[in-house]
Amino acid sequence: MTDKPIDYALIDTHTHFDDFVFDEDRLSLATAAYGSGLRHLLLIGYLAKYFERMRQTQQQLSSYSHNIQANKAAVPKVYLASGLHPAYIFEHTEADLDCLAQFLQRHPHVAIGEIGLDTFSDELKTDESLKKQKRFFSAQLDLAVEHQLPVLLHIRKAHAECLALLKQHSYKATELGGIAHSFSGGEQEAKAFVKLGFKLGVTGQITNTNAKKLRRAITAVVEEFGLQSLVLETDCPDMTPVCCQQGSTPTRNVPGNLGFVLQGLSELLHVDKATLAQQLWQNSCEALKVDWPYPA
Numbered sequence: 001m002t003d004k005p006i007d008y009a010l011i012d013t014h015t016h017f018d019d020f021v022f023d024e025d026r027l028s029l030a031t032a033a034y035g036s037g038l039r040h041l042l043l044i045g046y047l048a049k050y051f052e053r054m055r056q057t058q059q060q061l062s063s064y065s066h067n068i069q070a071n072k073a074a075v076p077k078v079y080l081a082s083g084l085h086p087a088y089i090f091e092h093t094e095a096d097l098d099c100l101a102q103f104l105q106r107h108p109h110v111a112i113g114e115i116g117l118d119t120f121s122d123e124l125k126t127d128e129s130l131k132k133q134k135r136f137f138s139a140q141l142d143l144a145v146e147h148q149l150p151v152l153l154h155i156r157k158a159h160a161e162c163l164a165l166l167k168q169h170s171y172k173a174t175e176l177g178g179i180a181h182s183f184s185g186g187e188q189e190a191k192a193f194v195k196l197g198f199k200l201g202v203t204g205q206i207t208n209t210n211a212k213k214l215r216r217a218i219t220a221v222v223e224e225f226g227l228q229s230l231v232l233e234t235d236c237p238d239m240t241p242v243c244c245q246q247g248s249t250p251t252r253n254v255p256g257n258l259g260f261v262l263q264g265l266s267e268l269l270h271v272d273k274a275t276l277a278q279q280l281w282q283n284s285c286e287a288l289k290v291d292w293p294y295p296a
């Protein structure tokens with residue numbers, strides 16, 4: 001019989017756990033995630049029409065927590081980070097920006113996200129798209145400054161433009177924190193974001209030994225800036241760690257898989273999981289400007 005592996009306390013800095021694909025079994029997934037060490041998770045916004053769904057998910061899980069005695073199992077604490085995602089730029093309207101501003105006023109948030117620039121597809125690359133993306137990104141950076149909240153960045157094939165825009169703004173990651181989520185840039189870009197004060201979000205992609213550019217960028221950042229430049233995320237239901245994939249059909253990622261991301265990072269960096277978990281917890285708190293004590 002093999003011993004149960006030791007689980008470490010973790011924070012999932014980026015999930016879409018409010019997604020409808022979790023509607024059937026969200027509570028059992030949440031208790032399983034808690035059982036595997038997950039203590040806090042963030043719900044990340046992308047379209048204004050789902051902000052309310054995020055809040056309902058937060059309520060569903062926190063009311064479950066309040067009844068631990070009856071429910072006999074705990075779930076991670078859930079926090080909101082609403083925002084308008086750049087890849088959905090053609091769906092966003094001015095009214096959605098107002099909606100975000102109101103939502104931020106009405107409900108406690110730990111961050112604004114996910115926001116940024118994305119020129120991955122031909123459609124997103126057009127002048128019209130990029131102009132609108134920059135306008136929405138700027139408006140949301142202003143909201144972050146107004147509310148003194150960190151931003152969670154989504155950047156795909158637009159790292160230089162994103163850095164330029166950040167530099168034009170009064171948003172200072174060294175003061176407000178922030179995460180470059182699911183980091184996908186190269187070594188130099190990784191270093192540039194860390195220099196600005198951002199942490200890099202590491203997903204299950206790190207477990208993919210073919211993701212050479214990513215693995216090199218993360219290793220290089222740690223060599224230059226140390227372990228304090230990283231945080232973990234599942235980005236569930238996407239970014240399933242390699243070990244959890246089944247065949248060629250995409251497998252739904254879940255918050256309980258975060259331990260596999262820790263494992264992958266531990267192997268890449270040759271740092272033991274206990275040391276890494278504690279450091280990553282501290283990094284997450286620093287990126288979100290919160291003071292969550294590391295569970296004993």
Ligand SMILES: [Zn+2]
Nearest residue numbers: 014044114235
């Ligand atoms: Zn996301």
